[in-house]
Amino acid sequence: MIEVRNLTRRFRRGSETVTALDDVSLDIIPGELTVAAGPSGSGKTTLLSIIAGYERADAGTATTANGEPTGQLGWVDLGFVPQSLTLLDELTIAENVDLPDRLNPGTRGGSGQSGSAGLAPDGDPDRPPVVQLMEQLEIGHLADRLPSQVSGGEQQRAAIGRALRLAPAILIGDEPTGHQDRGRVDLVLNILRQHAYAGHVVLISSHDEAVISIADRVITLADGRLVADERSRAGTVPGR
Numbered sequence: 001m002i003e004v005r006n007l008t009r010r011f012r013r014g015s016e017t018v019t020a021l022d023d024v025s026l027d028i029i030p031g032e033l034t035v036a037a038g039p040s041g042s043g044k045t046t047l048l049s050i051i052a053g054y055e056r057a058d059a060g061t062a063t064t065a066n067g068e069p070t071g072q073l074g075w076v077d078l079g080f081v082p083q084s085l086t087l088l089d090e091l092t093i094a095e096n097v098d099l100p101d102r103l104n105p106g107t108r109g110g111s112g113q114s115g116s117a118g119l120a121p122d123g124d125p126d127r128p129p130v131v132q133l134m135e136q137l138e139i140g141h142l143a144d145r146l147p148s149q150v151s152g153g154e155q156q157r158a159a160i161g162r163a164l165r166l167a168p169a170i171l172i173g174d175e176p177t178g179h180q181d182r183g184r185v186d187l188v189l190n191i192l193r194q195h196a197y198a199g200h201v202v203l204i205s206s207h208d209e210a211v212i213s214i215a216d217r218v219i220t221l222a223d224g225r226l227v228a229d230e231r232s233r234a235g236t237v238p239g240r
């Protein structure tokens, strides 16, 4: 669970002050896919970046139920797919996806046990979780390429793999389907929903109607304010 309380963020542009996020409060609960919607400039990236610790707030807090600031959590607890994907240029696709495990050796999924990546519980125990994860994301064949040698959509799926690598309790994705074709939008959404329905917090942003229409909950921002918070068809969420 993420508890967002009175989050406010202002940016200075010359003599002007832009309020990117204006006193936003909400709880984001595990077990459902939550989508932050709203037009360009409404504050989606600002909200997600503060929760993920990539941006600071001027006022307010984003914490876990224990009161721990979410921005201080590492890859083990919080996976983030930033709008600008931030893959490391000099690492291969496989090394980028495996980065969280390299930074936290042995934390989860480092020893090739099946299911340890949280996403392939029926996978072959002899195949490393990072390989299974890349295959699920349809980037298994790109393992040894550098980010500059793959497409934007493939880079984005690698960034999603990196965020999911340690099956974190919280997954934040800033337009994680923004570079995908129609079929891969569905592929990515299915993987993110599966992660949510396994009992994790999954919060993504999008202005794509296809993404918004399958969300379990849609929070809508306008000019930095939370203007709507709607749940789809209560009780029909599979797996709960």
Ligand SMILES: Nc1ncnc2c1ncn2[C@@H]1O[C@H](COP(=O)(O)OP(=O)(O)OP(=O)(O)O)[C@@H](O)[C@H]1O
Residues within 6 Å of the ligand: 011, 012, 013, 018, 019, 020, 038, 039, 040, 041, 042, 043, 044, 045, 046, 047, 083, 207
């Ligand atoms: N570093 C910055 N300096 C100045 N203004 C900024 C900065 N970052 C964001 N803003 C402004 O804050 C507001 C919210 O921006 P934000 O990136 O959160 O919107 P968004 O909803 O993610 O938009 P998009 O859909 O285009 O990604 C916008 O008016 C934007 O111009």
Ligand SMILES: [Mg+2]
Residues within 6 Å of the ligand: 044, 045, 046, 083, 174
């Ligand atoms: Mg944005």
